[in-house]
Amino acid sequence: QVRLVESGGGSVQAGGSLRLSCAASGYTGGPYYMGWFRQAPGQEREGLAAINSATSKTGYSDSVKGRFTISQDNAENTLYLQMNNLKPEDSAMYYCAARLSAFYGGWGPLLLRGNWDYWGQGTQVTVSS
Numbered sequence: 556q557v558r559l560v561e562s563g564g565g566s567v568q569a570g571g572s573l574r575l576s577c578a579a580s581g582y583t584g585g586p587y588y589m590g591w592f593r594q595a596p597g598q599e600r601e602g603l604a605a606i607n608s609a610t611s612k613t614g615y616s617d618s619v620k621g622r623f624t625i626s627q628d629n630a631e632n633t634l635y636l637q638m639n640n641l642k643p644e645d646s647a648m649y650y651c652a653a654r655l656s657a658f659y660g661g662w663g664p665l666l667l668r669g670n671w672d673y674w675g676q677g678t679q680v681t682v683s684s
Contacts, residue, residue, distance in 0.1 A: 557581040557673045559651050564678030571641050571682070577634040577651030577675060586653040589634045590671065591625060593647035593680075600650070602666025604636065614662025641682045648677040 563575040575591070590605035604615045604625035613625050624637040634651055652671040664670065 557586075557653060559653060559673055559675035561649065561651050561675045561678040564649060564680045566681045566683065567641055569642055569682055569684050572637070572639045573641065573680060575636040575638065575649055575651075575678060575680075577636075579632045579634065579651075579653065582632075582653075584655075585629075586673075587656055588654040588658065588665065589625075589627060590652045590654070590666065591623075591634075591636045592650045592652055592666075592668065592671075593645075594650070594677075595647040598647075600668045601647075602668065605662060605665055606634070614665065616663075616666055638680070641680075643682045643684045646680060646682045649680050650677045651675045 558580045560578045567573055586608050588605050588607055591603045592600050593603060594600040602616055603619050604623055606613045606625045606627055622640045626635045653673040654671050658665045
């Protein structure tokens with residue numbers, strides 16, 4: 556049973572930083588990709604960043620490129636999202652996700668919700684102005 560547990564959310568002022576973590580367990584063979592998504596009330600779940608678990612190649616959505624950095628520690632089975640220069644519009648529930656198989660459609664299509672197999676319960680990020 557794959558389990559993803561996020562942590563590190565909280566409240567921060569605009570311009571501040573947070574680092575989210577996602578502890579993964581229960582794999583037999585490991586994920587192909589790990590990713591971060593967010594969902595604000597009344598909005599669709601938005602893909603932010605993804606990382607290839609074997610090569611550490613990364614892809615980002617335009618909304619966070621240059622401000623957020625996805626990384627992983629495979630020895631600890633932990634995924635990270637470093638978020639800098641946070642803005643009030645970054646306020647949302649943040650989720651990590653795992654995909655078990657290869658994807659050949661490019662980073663943009665990969666970051667669509669339906670292309671992921673497992674999800675964590677989320678961690679709340681609130682950015683005040």
